[in-house]
Amino acid sequence: MRPETSPSALDQNERELRQLHLNTEIISVINDAGISLRDVTKRYGKKAVVDAINLVIEPGEFMTFLGPSGSGKTTTLNMIAGFVSATEGLLHIYGKPVAKLPAHKRDIGMVFQNYALFPHKTVAENIAYPLDRRKIAKAEQKTMIAGALDMVRMGEFGDRYPAELSGGQQQRVALARALVYKPRVLLMDEPLGALDKKLREWLQKEIKRIHREVGSTFVYVTHDQEEALSLSDRIAVFNNGRIEQVGSPAELYQRPETLFVGRFLGESTVLSGSLVNTVGGTSTLDVSGHAIRVPGEKNSTSLAILIRPENITLCAEGTESESSDVNTLPVTVLDANYLGSAWRCEVQLPDGSTGTVREAHSAGVREPGTRAVMRWNVDSGVLLEDTGEEGVSLT
Amino acid sequence: MTLKRALGALAVLIVLWLLLPTLVIIPMSFNSAASFNFPPKGFSLQWYENFFTDPSWLRALGSSLQVALVTMVVATSLGIMAAIGLSKVKFRGKALLESYFLTPLIVPGIVIAIGLYSLFLRFNLLGTLPGFVLAHTVVALPLVIINVTASLQGVDPRLEQASATLGAGRLRTFFSITLPLIMPGVTAGALFAFVTSFDEIILSLFIQSPQLQTLPVKIYNSVTQASDPTVAAVAVIAMLTSVLVMLTAQFATRKRKRVSA
Numbered sequence: 048m049r050p051e052t053s054p055s056a057l058d059q060n061e062r063e064l065r066q067l068h069l070n071t072e073i074i075s076v077i078n079d080a081g082i083s084l085r086d087v088t089k090r091y092g093k094k095a096v097v098d099a100i101n102l103v104i105e106p107g108e109f110m111t112f113l114g115p116s117g118s119g120k121t122t123t124l125n126m127i128a129g130f131v132s133a134t135e136g137l138l139h140i141y142g143k144p145v146a147k148l149p150a151h152k153r154d155i156g157m158v159f160q161n162y163a164l165f166p167h168k169t170v171a172e173n174i175a176y177p178l179d180r181r182k183i184a185k186a187e188q189k190t191m192i193a194g195a196l197d198m199v200r201m202g203e204f205g206d207r208y209p210a211e212l213s214g215g216q217q218q219r220v221a222l223a224r225a226l227v228y229k230p231r232v233l234l235m236d237e238p239l240g241a242l243d244k245k246l247r248e249w250l251q252k253e254i255k256r257i258h259r260e261v262g263s264t265f266v267y268v269t270h271d272q273e274e275a276l277s278l279s280d281r282i283a284v285f286n287n288g289r290i291e292q293v294g295s296p297a298e299l300y301q302r303p304e305t306l307f308v309g310r311f312l313g314e315s316t317v318l319s320g321s322l323v324n325t326v327g328g329t330s331t332l333d334v335s336g337h338a339i340r341v342p343g344e345k346n347s348t349s350l351a352i353l354i355r356p357e358n359i360t361l362c363a364e365g366t367e368s369e370s371s372d373v374n375t376l377p378v379t380v381l382d383a384n385y386l387g388s389a390w391r392c393e394v395q396l397p398d399g400s401t402g403t404v405r406e407a408h409s410a411g412v413r414e415p416g417t418r419a420v421m422r423w424n425v426d427s428g429v430l431l432e433d434t435g436e437e438g439v440s441l442t
Numbered sequence: 443m444t445l446k447r448a449l450g451a452l453a454v455l456i457v458l459w460l461l462l463p464t465l466v467i468i469p470m471s472f473n474s475a476a477s478f479n480f481p482p483k484g485f486s487l488q489w490y491e492n493f494f495t496d497p498s499w500l501r502a503l504g505s506s507l508q509v510a511l512v513t514m515v516v517a518t519s520l521g522i523m524a525a526i527g528l529s530k531v532k533f534r535g536k537a538l539l540e541s542y543f544l545t546p547l548i549v550p551g552i553v554i555a556i557g558l559y560s561l562f563l564r565f566n567l568l569g570t571l572p573g574f575v576l577a578h579t580v581v582a583l584p585l586v587i588i589n590v591t592a593s594l595q596g597v598d599p600r601l602e603q604a605s606a607t608l609g610a611g612r613l614r615t616f617f618s619i620t621l622p623l624i625m626p627g628v629t630a631g632a633l634f635a636f637v638t639s640f641d642e643i644i645l646s647l648f649i650q651s652p653q654l655q656t657l658p659v660k661i662y663n664s665v666t667q668a669s670d671p672t673v674a675a676v677a678v679i680a681m682l683t684s685v686l687v688m689l690t691a692q693f694a695t696r697k698r699k700r701v702s703a
Binding site: 154224228 | 598600601603604605606607608609610611614618619622623
């Protein structure tokens, strides 16, 4: 089922890698990775849709490629699958170079957004298809098919045709078909994109459970940041053909390294300012005439501070803080919505842009038009370079 | 209301006009007199008897079936490959190539016939089975391409990608996934190819030799040279064959529509 690369073949891989003047450390990273991409580039004409990407996906990891459409995430997935060939770079799956290997020899599973079940075959025949290709005896196939259908809780549907199933059921069959031969890598291209919200949330849980059960390396492409946050071990955020940041959902949310990542994941309030000074690891910025303190330092003239809405409280006017641990900024309330668990307020910042505040217990300052003060701990701000990029919202 | 009635009457007239020349041959074939005069006098099966006992007529029928079957196989195989090739590639001038494949439908048959005649004369293909098949494939191929292309448009390209990730090479994917899904179009195209060859007269007249004549050629020769009323019976038999094949094609096409719906 899982043909191990023979030792001599591995030696040959290593020889080939050495010839590329890669040092032994990098070679061992490539060999130990589930999937390794080194300087992988895809150009159409002169335009690089994927631009020198470096990424190591650990064996058994749930990695999500997150980004807006056209960011290169799907092209990268298609290169791993073998549908698109890389213009440059090294692509390894479990230490095996696959750049020149056709898709059907890569021993991967793939789930598509539109399910891609074979309409002329029943559910059981669909799942038998990869087993037939692997010349597995019919008797053994039967138990494997039953096992795969049970795993996706579709045991009763083996004799149905895909057209007789709902979208969610079809996608579960597609998952069973892609996993029945226990591939070491499962690729998923926006698998829940065509389903409604409730079904999507339920299938997310199912996919997570199945990932724990089978232990394969999952690579999941989505433009839905909530989906990415709730599913992934790690997320690679794509933008303009490059990876902006790779990290756990919490890292990306709490410590974004670029303004794009901070804005793309979750809600945020962004203050633009210029550097006044940096003392003892804390920078002070001039934000529309107000001195705002933030941990860290950056060598750039145009800077920004990103604050998550749950770290901000709104207070009545005249409660400006004198403490060096707390920042305050005068704002005007624009709108307030009660969400049940919290109040979500939109405020107008001194420079005219909009900020977001989320409070479990509102201090009562929420009448639109009210002048108020926004307070947050210096530590909860994140100092970023202001790339002038507008927020991308795709929810 | 009167306009509606007038239009209805017009429609009936047009239908009769389209059908009569075809239908008139049926009573003629049972004529007991040895003439083409309409209406026929008396009833007789002598022309059918004549057809089934005359070896030259049976030979012509045999040749026609042989040519049509081989043409069907050749045109269908080539047509499937051409249609798949055209559906896969993207390049400038693709539309031009597509219309190039369909030119035999537009270019007058007589032009193709004269061109083929001079070529076949040069390569000694006149009056041969390969000659007939080559000529008929020229006009049958576009029909296969049209039908298969229409079927291919209903096939999701992701299915072939899915098949590849599941471990199937290109050939396996074609026979297990693509071909079954385009089968209605392939069937329709094949039957159209058969009928086109079976009914073909213009090219065949140029290629024929006394040794190898297809049924339409033999009918034409009989009418123009001998005025033999057997042709009425032959025409009915040829018509029934074509109608049967076309009905099958219709059925295949309808099935395809239901699947894609």
